Amino acid sequence: MQYNFNEIEAKWQKYWAENQTFKAENNSDKEKFYVLDMFPYPSGAGLHVGHPLGYIASDIYARYKRHKGFNVMHPQGYDSFGLPAEQYAIQTGQHPAITTAENIKTYRRQLDQIGFSFDWSREVRTSDPKYYKWTQWIFIQIFNSWYNKDTDKAEDISSLVAVFEKEGNASVNAVCDDEVEAFSAADWNSFSDKRKQEVLLQYRLTYLAETEVNWCPALGTVLANDEIVNGVSERGGHPVVRKKMTQWSMRISAYAQRLLDGLEKIDWPQPLKDSQTNWIGRSQGASVVFPILTFPKGKGTKPGYMTGGNNSHLLLERAKEMRKNPTQAEAVLWESLKGKNLGDKFRRQHVISDFIVDFVCLSKCLVIEVDGAIHDAQKEQDEERTAILNENGFKVIRFKNEEVIGDIDNVLATIQKHLENSVPPMGARGIEVFTTRPDTIFGVSFMTLAPEHDLVLQITTPEQKAEVEAYIEATAKRSERDRMADVKTISGAFTGAYAEHPFSKEPIPIWIGDYVLAGYGTGAVMSVPCGDQRDYDFAKHFNIPIPNIFEGVDISEEAFADKSKTVIANSDFLNGLPYKKAMKLAIYELEKLGQGEGKINYRLRDAVFSRQRYWGEPFPVYYVDGMPQMIAPEHLPIALPEVEKYLPTETGEPPLGNAKEWHWLQYGEEGKVVSEEEFNNSSPLGRLGGALELNTMPGWAGSSQYFNRYMDPTNDNEIFSKEAMNYWQDVDLYIGGSEHATGHLLYSRFWQKFMFDRGFVPKDEFAKKLINQGMITGTSAFVYEAIVSDKNIPNIYISSKVFHQDSEENPKHWEEKEEFFKKYGLVSKDIKYRSIHIDVNLINSQSEVDIEGLKKWREDFLDAKYFFENDGKMLAHHEVEKMSKSKYNVVNPDDICAEYGADSLRLYEMFLGPLEQSKPWNTAGITGTHGFLKKLWRLYFDDNGAKFTDSAPTKDNLKTLHKTIKKVEEDIANFSFNTSVSTFMICVNELSTQKCTSKSVLESLAILVSPYAPHIAEELWSQLGNSESISTAPFPAFDASHLVESSKEYPISFNGKMRFKLELPLDMSKDQIEEAVMSHEKTTQQLQGRTPKKVIVVPGKIVNIVG
């Protein structure tokens, strides 16, 4: 009986599909186990042999767990939104949905033929409206949430509104936009509806903001940072520029700390954790404000309290008059504010810009306005006034007359709170910097701003203006790539302005330089040349003093950055302190001055969530009066509209701008998507709706919760039922590539934490264990081609060995070449050669090229001149590269399955090497695992049929079997699948030698092999007389008693070198072993009369004789 793998595999694949063998139930008494693969993007090229690696590993694990009695969920689906289908659509007009559906068909066929135990009843596709309905739903949940720092979690936005209504935003501790202004409950309640929406948008976990984005003109879209490689787009390699656009953003920065902390409780690969840690980029230090001393535009010549604008002389008289005749409320409040009653000096009826404000604390930049009833009517004007004051760096808080008179204590408490919280805002008053070394603050000898910093133009003196502007222009011209490549050139310019040192009160020159990045921290640094190499180089270059503030350290050559050895000197109150203590004290003193505070800075930026693409999830958002509105969840999904063209519109709008019907129209419960005309012609009475959002969601939207949707994928009423979620909880094993470390895997953790906060999921980390499978690289084949430009000369190819031989080794070829080139008037030794790729499928295991195949493959080779080896063969040479179409090194699993079978492929992919490691594919090697399967088959059958009998297993049979059980279980636990394949080979080799025919042993063996080679295992199982699938047969139990040995072949070594072996009983004592070894003739021979100094006996292990 032959091992007919094609027939067997087709038979069992059909059986599994028909019987839904691998369908997982949501309610089961068995313990759950959730094995997940990163779902693929179905590309047009189909699968190559490298793709299934991770799926095979997870499938082995899933099948193993079924044998161990678990209820295993092993789902699969498609991440089917994405750029390639869209690009294809742009080129051909083919709808991406059609392309995608075709590609999925190919993928499914390819996956099926490898025999995965996927539960296809749970399949999801991110581009399916039934699926993206829930992506849209989550977006709405995120929109309706804010991050409360006090409870350290996301909460429903209604809880924030409730606080605003009761007490304004003074006590709200939220993650929000930087430039949120303070308002009272009264303010809030008097805000227009639009104003309220604007304010809330500053707090929502997803928000619209004008952001600088990576715009790729060639692709017509925005790219995320992780979609850019070396300054060009990852896909296509097009240039990328910075551009400002209004975009949806996700406030992932709110979760920075929790994303960091969460890494500690999940079993993920260390390199992956490290790269997430890096990406989040936490650094601890302080934010410090340096007041600016000199203001150009005349400001600097005036005393600090002269804050009036150009028309202030006209206002001064009126201000004086108002001081004399205060309102009752003003008088009451002034009594409490004057004379530093609250600790800070206030002025009343003070001129700022073109306004007279009621009260102002100049040192804290806090304006207090007391309004009468009249102000209700002029809300708009007030808002404008506030805006102008804000621009001048002042924070404005307002109280009503009644509040001041009726509840002065509460008013004062509010003012007090603002005074305490207010570090003077960045703006005209000071420069805020972030530093990780506040201990070195006395070493500051200059400050450096990024050339793009907002303040630069405001503070530059007239004398320095030309230089500064020239420098800014020069840096703007340089691409980001140039700036990165050229780190060594030091450049910068002096602004002419000075800042005041917080402690020494000395003036510090303010420079600009492109080594300071606008996008990190505050875009400004306090430069400590003695403690930071970049500052040091800058100071050296521009001859800025380098004060030394370290005890006993020489800084004449380079900066000293070793925190652990730092002892501070020349630093007033910090003298003599080590780094940590100095840092604490410096922060404490800065806080006392109100010029700084301890701060933790993260590199992690909020994630831009808008893409100018067609083939992505539409937002469930329409706009009214410029403000975004969510469509009620019961109307979801908002389906992707049809468009004629997939390119951006002529006016530069995203592709959805081409849609004819893309307005939302809703009356009461009834809502639909209509054309603009229909919307405009509809009755405004009771109407909801407006123009729909033109952007679509990014690729990571659909992949950030798919693992949860698998738990209940066909539920149309909820994203998943509570019961399903409570049963499955989280992913037990997740396998996928490491390229998603800072993309998908970070965003998914963020969404999971959000879902956890809002009570939708029970776990705040979605995957307990994660494994990154390595890449299977291709082995490319090359031949040497002569570089000749003359068109009359045929293409010339030279066999690899011939190419490397010189005249002495192979005079025959040497002459042949010489002669050939002579014909064309060329000299052979002047000819240069290059390697060119040829199709790897034209090469056999001895690197011989199939010349006939080659000639058919490409016209170039048809009428070419070849220089073969002496035996007439053409040899290729090889190199290991990434598998790719353009390198002609792609091996298709279809071919492998047809020729060797899926089981051989599965075994071979595992056998190649450790799962996590990258390793080259070499088709020739598959004969090893294929041969093993044939040998396995022959253990059960020969030409006469079944060999197995009911005979009792021998001792050796059992020893082999149980050795194998033990090793395989250990290997699976360690994901060391390559070694378990060799264990199977050893086992089968041994059982063959033992001529084992015992049915019980062979039955156990079939189960052991089943996770790895499921088709042959099913066939053997059924031939052994079982009627059920092998998939849930209990895994054989290991029995250590079969492995007990009575003797051991001891290696006897002399001075650590093994010389001979000696079989001794294991129950011998140390002394008995020593005696037996010493009396052995070979020992005497080895010692040659010497007396050993020492004999080391490790019972059960080794004997070593020293001397």
Next chain:
RNA sequence: GCUCGAGUGGUGGAAUUGGUAGACACGUUGGACUUAAAAUCCAAUGGACAUUAGUCCGUAUGGGUUCAAGUCCCAUCUCGAGUACCA
């Protein structure tokens, strides 16, 4: 530059706590079967000398700890991955 990972036969790779280096395969060589090929089976296969035992050298390099080091420690080199003027 920084962070992490890795260097073992012709090749992919084994070696779980320091205890017989090179398991298991591929490839190569020789042999059996065959008209021949394929398939299958058997044998050899780290290097050098000796070929009957045997001896020496070998896990990137140099040192160290130890009775014993691929494994532990120090230094150096090379390759791979991630990240980058991160204050």
